[in-house]
Amino acid sequence: MIPRLDNARILMYSHDTFGLGHLRRCREIAHALVDAYHGLSVMIISGTTIAGAFDYRVRVDFVKIPSVIKLRNGEYQSMAQHTSLEDTLEIRRAIIRHTAETFRPDIFITDKEPMGLHGEIEETLAFLKTRGTRLVLGLREIMDAPEFLGPEWERKDLLRKVEAYYDAIWVYGPEGFHDPLSGLAVSETIRSRMRYTGFLRRSQIQSEGTQIRPQGDYLLVTTGGGGDGAELIQNVFAAHRQDRRLCPTFVVLGPYLPIKERAEFIAAAADLPRIEVIEFDNRLEDLVAGSVGVVGMGGYNTFCEILSFDRPALIVPRTRPRMEQAIRALRAEELGLARVMPSEVATDPERMAKMLRDLPTAPRPSLSRLAREAGFLNLNGQQSIAQDVGKWLRAPPNPLLQAVKNSS
Incomplete structure (x- = not known):
């Protein structure tokens, strides 16, 4: 029997400024969660231009925010050439905040960027914190070389903010393979909230409507x-x-x-x-x-x-x-x-x-x-994540969050 988590809601944020990695990772996690628990629904906030090109399971949907692209020099620009980056970011912030207010998630999961693109989710994190939503940061097992990641996180004051906002940190890899925050002055509080999930296993899809498939060895x-x-x-x-x-x-x-x-x-x-x-x-x-x-x-x-x-x-x-x-x-x-x-x-x-x-x-x-x-072929990431979600959502409800849901 698949357990039920009726009316449970999870909101995921994927800033998506370069490539498809963030959305594909969020989608894998979302699909695993709705497969693990009946009644649970997931909404993904995504900035990728082709979010709609992927298939989504029942009870998984996405909200598209205006796209921003990261250039080779590390700078950003709006995909809509007639709209400035500042205006695009303001629109994104408003959509993210309104989605959180309307969707009323039990759990909010951020992919990789703790405060979002140019800090666009910090306001939403602060709002959800007052509502009793559990805030989770998901990190790749490797972020960047310490000599680059350290100055970036210091400039953005991210270690302090991660400790202030996030209740849990998932590292999407096996412990010992690599420390994503290597070289940073990470507090014991942050370390205690980190959980190495294992890598995220992928499965064949083989659904109808697939494109051309090569024949023979390739x-x-x-x-x-x-x-x-x-x-x-x-x-x-x-x-x-x-x-x-x-x-x-x-x-x-x-x-x-x-x-x-x-x-x-x-x-x-x-x-x-x-x-x-x-x-x-x-x-x-x-x-x-x-x-x-x-x-x-x-x-x-x-x-x-x-x-x-x-x-x-x-x-x-x-x-x-x-x-x-x-x-x-x-x-x-x-x-x-x-x-x-x-x-x-x-x-x-x-x-x-x-x-x-x-x-x-x-x-x-x-x-x-x-x-x-060494356990580095651990591909149980989805199971680890589902275990955490089940544990959190089966616990006695947060009074703040319950009051918000009851008033809606």
Whole structure:
């Protein structure tokens, strides 16, 4: 019997300024929670332009806020060119606050950015705190190199604010794999609220309406949203020109790959018979599961998919604007979970071709004794999160929150 949590509500915030990682992580958690508890509903606040391109389970929905994009130099700009960044942020703040007031969540979960983009959720956090809502911060297992994360968090006064607002902190990875706040002066209070959940397991979807699926053995090349993936795709194309006998390769360009590069890759693929290209697939899990190897940049979601489907992987991480992917890639390499190629080496067609030739027969992650014995193949993130949510929502109701619900 699936337990019931009738009328329980969870609101999730995903700022989504670059790529699809934040929304996809929130969606995985939301789906796991409604599967675990009947009667519970989840609303996701998302800034991604293609939030509606994904399927959502019953009792999971999203609120779209105006989109903001993060540029390569770390600055932000509104996706609507006729609207200033300041006006866009003000609209976002208003929608977030109004959604929280109307939805009246029992739990509010923030993905990665403790105060949101440019502090846009701090007002909402303060409001929900007065209403008795449980506030939860979810962090990737790797945020950034300490020399970059430390000054950023100090400038924004985030350690103090995290301690003041958040009741719990989920780290979406196994303990010991990496400390997301390494190098920061983290208080014992914050440490006591941190829970390492394990990685978020991915499952095949195989629902109706899926896009084209390659036949036979193939390597999958994915760069997530694609906004910074052009160089890796170009290097894979160059390797295929170097060796036209490489394993058939299926390339997902990503929705945020610039239009010019997208058109160039589609045209170039016509001259490379062992490369097939599509622009986007909202069921990437099926493509990973069907592949004989994955070539990617080492983002969180791709890494979880590599582990979940136990696929040999070649990771070519980016190092700007964050070191997150490079840190994850090197950690995976030292544990025997993936092969890593620095981006400057990947530009050599001969060396890239050799890596692609060897990838289908490379060891799978499950063969890493070191990772297995250390518990780093823990993919129980959703179960850990569901346990916490059930424990919190079965506890005697917070009088403040109960009074708000009774008055509505």
